[in-house]
Amino acid sequence: MAEKTYVEDIDRSMYDFRYDEKDAYRIEEGLDPSIVEQISREKNDPEWMHDFRMKSLEIYNHTKMPDWGPSIEGLDMAHIATYVRPNTRMANDWDAVPEEIKDTFERLGIPQAERKSLAGVGAQYDSELVYHNVQDFAEKLGVVYSDIESALRGPYADMIKDHFMKLVPPTDHKFAALHGAVWSGGSFVYVPKGVHLEIPLQSYFRLNAKGAGQFEHTLIIVEDDAYLHFIEGCSAPKYNVANLHAGCVELFVGKNSTLRYSTIENWSKNMYNLNTKRALVQEGGKIEWVSGSFGSHVSYLYPMSVLAGRGASSEFTGVTFAGHGQNLDTGCKVVHNAPDTTSVVNTRSISKSGGISTFRSAVVINPQAKNSKSSTSCQSLMLDSESRSDTIPAMDVKTQQADVGHEAKIGRISDDAVFYLMSRGLPEDDARALIVSGFADNVGKELPLEYAVEMNNLIRLEMKGTNG
Amino acid sequence: MEPLLKIQGLNVSVDDNEILHDLNLTVGRGETHVLMGPNGAGKSTLGNTLMGNPHYKVTAGTIFFNGKNIEDLSVNERAKEGLFMSFQSPIEVPGVSLSNFIRTALEQRSGKRIRLWDFKKEIEQKLKVLDMDPSYADRDLNVGFSGGEKKKAEILQMLMLKPSLAILDETDSGLDVDAVRTVSSGVREFQKDKDGALLIITHSTRILESLHVDATHVLVNGHIVEDGGAELVDEINEKGFTRFEEK
Known part of the structure; x- marks a missing residue:
């Protein structure tokens, strides 16, 4: 192969x-x-x-x-x-x-x-x-x-x-x-x-x-x-x-x-x-x-949420796919301005063929936002060695009574995963496309069906090619 | 008639370490072969090599499948030829359901669209054989499956894809008695279809108790040290691999 x-x-x-x-x-x-x-x-x-x-x-x-x-x-x-x-x-x-x-x-x-x-x-x-x-x-x-x-x-x-x-x-x-x-x-x-x-x-x-x-x-x-x-x-x-x-x-x-x-x-x-x-x-x-x-x-x-009232919450689910000639700097910002507010950020970035995908986020928890919670999880997938993926999460927490978490993962498609899918008869492109769609499923499953289908088609189109 | 699989003088290396040495093995159509051996003997290496895992390099010898040298075939082309491997630890793929995945695989192999109704009926029947709740068909491929459920899902794929040679790589490891029995009945279902041959890779004998076995091969340190019939399984069951390791 x-x-x-x-x-x-x-x-x-x-x-x-x-x-x-x-x-x-x-x-x-x-x-x-x-x-x-x-x-x-x-x-x-x-x-x-x-x-x-x-x-x-x-x-x-x-x-x-x-x-x-x-x-x-x-x-x-x-x-x-x-x-x-x-x-x-x-x-x-x-x-x-x-x-x-x-x-x-x-x-x-x-x-x-x-x-x-x-x-x-x-x-x-x-x-x-x-x-x-x-x-x-x-x-x-x-x-x-x-x-x-x-x-x-x-x-x-x-x-x-x-x-x-x-x-x-x-x-x-x-x-x-x-x-x-x-x-x-x-x-x-x-x-x-x-x-x-x-x-x-x-x-x-x-x-x-x-x-x-x-x-x-x-x-x-x-x-x-x-x-x-x-x-x-x-x-x-x-x-x-x-x-x-x-x-x-x-x-x-x-x-x-x-x-x-x-x-x-x-x-x-x-x-x-x-x-x-x-x-x-x-x-x-x-x-x-x-x-x-x-x-x-x-x-x-960077869509921004300002949580102004007690118990307000924000959920951000995103996927960014940067291909050749693209430099996509995306992410989000959350400002906690009231007590008991919650924010969840869950993103996936994909880069290929020299594309640059940067995740940038800022979470601000102001002094009055006691007992607020924030968790950020961002994962990146680079499809080749010429592509880039960066993660720039910033946090500004101004009260001790807050629960703030952050997790980042950067990876590549594992050969084992491609081998597994190919062993069932899928050509390499399809195997990779399936893995990428699965990676972007955090967004896929939040979209109405027809939009999820459109998104998977976009991924498939982006991934299509030949082995060489 | 020519055999389904004919391996001659096969040497296989991983990261420049030779794991298999001068291995010969012939499997006829519809036959069930068992490959046994202690841990680290190279059993999984053989399975991966047959399936075409690029990590395993053939440095000498030939593999003929269906009378065709498959050395240059990619993994998916081998699958199309009728090879299948049940993985020890299958990966999780979110975003695609088990049943859609099997359907996609079937369509890739045959190049034809599958009739949904027939497919649904068949998968329901196979799920029943494997004592799996029908809802598994709609769950994302292997996502959140327990070890036993993953193994069953592998057997389900084997039953649906109907390969001419299925390699079961340690399918019984890590399973409790009941799960082994269920997996075993799935394998029996596969055997009923006389066209399908099996190469069962295992280091224990539990999965073999209720299966018909045509031939047994003992692999130690990358060499096949003994070929025999079903009686070899019984011997290993009683006495272990000590006799072969001394060879």
């Missing part, structure tokens, strides 16, 4: 189709006040939002680039179009969506998924939502699921104003400031007190335009004693110029509520994915992050 396994790069044809841009409007590349003014005008912002954008741009201009993670030198803001509007209005009927855009989402399985198992769907194409729909039963429960732009002018306008970028202020970091200046699209979800939405809502983000950025904003407010599962998916065709994703997700979880936020991210490998996600959890509430990161050239992604 060959000693070395050659593993081909992913066949991305399923995600890699693209259409000519028939944008109704594409803003010129670069970033200056006139561009932000134009976006604000295009979007018919209320005055406070216009001012917020201008202020954010100022912050952006005097904030330094992050200098502690993977290199983002290849990202030149002077060549990114921050706003590209597709040639359509938002519809709540797939038939009303233009053919090419509809075809894009059909190939990604979005309308099919809606019919089968979702309470609501949003689909964003470049900078704007092209489709949004909520099932009647969810609407009757009082659940609101809309684009942010309409919510800004509707009955929830004040609620948006009270929450928008309050959890992730533009001063947080350079790309949060950028987001504040040029954000467009995304979703607003409101789940009233006591409502348990048993089936998920989903948003899908597709960036078709070349050399463009996507800056969608997701704002979810779950009132007390409620339940919501929100799923987001993202993909883009590959171009030979840099694309940028700097979305922002703000989640407010009420008392004794649970919000599960699942993501399967499969951006193309020219994407700089500099996304910010944060949840604020009240007493007895729970945030559950389920995160699969497969795509992008460079990622900085």
